[in-house]
Amino acid sequence: MILDPLLSPIDILGLTRDEFLDRALAFGAKRPRALAIYRAAFRDGVALEPWVTLRRPPIVNSHVEGNTIKFVQRHDDGLETESVLIPMFGRAGQMTRTLCVSSQIGCAMGCRFCETAQMGLMRNLDAAAIVAQWFGATHDVGERPKNIVFMGMGEPMDNLDSVLQALRVLCDHDGAAMAASNIAVSTVGRVDGIRRYGDFVRQRGFHRANLAVSLNAPNDEIRGSIMPINRKHGMAELREAMLSFPLRPKAAICVEYVLIPGVNDALDHCDELCAYLKGIRCSLNVIPYNPRRDSPWRAPTEDEVSAFMARAIENGQFVKRRQTKGRSVMGACGQLGNPHIRRRKFVDLGVPGRDSGHATQTDRAAPGCNDEHGGDSCR
Ligand code: SF4
Numbered sequence: 363m364i365l366d367p368l369l370s371p372i373d374i375l376g377l378t379r380d381e382f383l384d385r386a387l388a389f390g391a392k393r394p395r396a397l398a399i400y401r402a403a404f405r406d407g408v409a410l411e412p413w414v415t416l417r418r419p420p421i422v423n424s425h426v427e428g429n430t431i432k433f434v435q436r437h438d439d440g441l442e443t444e445s446v447l448i449p450m451f452g453r454a455g456q457m458t459r460t461l462c463v464s465s466q467i468g469c470a471m472g473c474r475f476c477e478t479a480q481m482g483l484m485r486n487l488d489a490a491a492i493v494a495q496w497f498g499a500t501h502d503v504g505e506r507p508k509n510i511v512f513m514g515m516g517e518p519m520d521n522l523d524s525v526l527q528a529l530r531v532l533c534d535h536d537g538a539a540m541a542a543s544n545i546a547v548s549t550v551g552r553v554d555g556i557r558r559y560g561d562f563v564r565q566r567g568f569h570r571a572n573l574a575v576s577l578n579a580p581n582d583e584i585r586g587s588i589m590p591i592n593r594k595h596g597m598a599e600l601r602e603a604m605l606s607f608p609l610r611p612k613a614a615i616c617v618e619y620v621l622i623p624g625v626n627d628a629l630d631h632c633d634e635l636c637a638y639l640k641g642i643r644c645s646l647n648v649i650p651y652n653p654r655r656d657s658p659w660r661a662p663t664e665d666e667v668s669a670f671m672a673r674a675i676e677n678g679q680f681v682k683r684r685q686t687k688g689r690s691v692m693g694a695c696g697q698l699g700n701p702h703i704r705r706r707k708f709v710d711l712g713v714p715g716r717d718s719g720h721a722t723q724t725d726r727a728a729p730g731c732n733d734e735h736g737g738d739s740c741r
Contacts, residue, residue, distance in 0.1 A: 377531065379536040401537070432444065445498070447505050466520065468485075478516070517552065563607075579635075580631040647684055648682070
């Protein structure tokens, strides 16, 4: 049966070039034209033919704090996806942006320090909706990200089929053309997901993609008290999964550690953590806790953060500190999904369009897990 392409246009955003070509050729398009359509869709943000669509949720709100931009896309069912563009500064001072994307609306993992956990899981995003966040940042906000981190709402390993398809699309040379080395997928410690993602990373074209693990505790007792996933996958099992993850030479797993005063910030905790990490090629990324709504904990002081990091260095652990960004837009670590954001007055960026009107004040660089990707996250 020949479909009428005008009645059911091809939705490009969730498709790799080859998947699109298959469908376009079936519609009777010539290959060179179909290729031009695919490239124009991702590179220029335009649909060249009426039988293709670039269907993405409209940006309904956006907010700027310094150079950090948070934007909200509203889906057909009324649910919203939140994404954050985070500024990164290179050695020469040039600014690039890291896009923190969501893989789910809400999250089922229930981490006690996390704002998104308060929402529960509403639903998964499909690959097109994940890619739509890149598209929205690039063509609607007008800020093409250099890096992408899957550290927004949701646990990527809980929705891995869609996440992997999104990676295929984002890394397609004829499309978004993201470098796999500039992409990091973060997990709360779904060991099965780490193994599957490892298999994916072994494939040609993806072997430079990065893994981040949200660890946040030096031992099972503390981890289990703030992260329910630890009851299913304990730290020993998680350590095995990290050790077996395929790392390219000189690459490192980003181990995220949200520093929460009175919970996991003692110097003894640091010693125990460093012992746990010994033998794992990793960068410890210390993230000062951003108190969520009704948080039982406060943010750590500068002295507390410095003391913890100094102790990690004494232990021979490579460590970086994440600058907290976007706190006032609730786009900082662990703050996506705050319902208050929807009641605030947002800065009108004039989207869709390219004139973002972003503030240009300088901001300090956030350290990444390695020099190749931003490694910043929204958790
Ligand atoms: S920290 Fe991540 S995995 Fe945990 S509840 Fe929040 S979004 Fe989910």
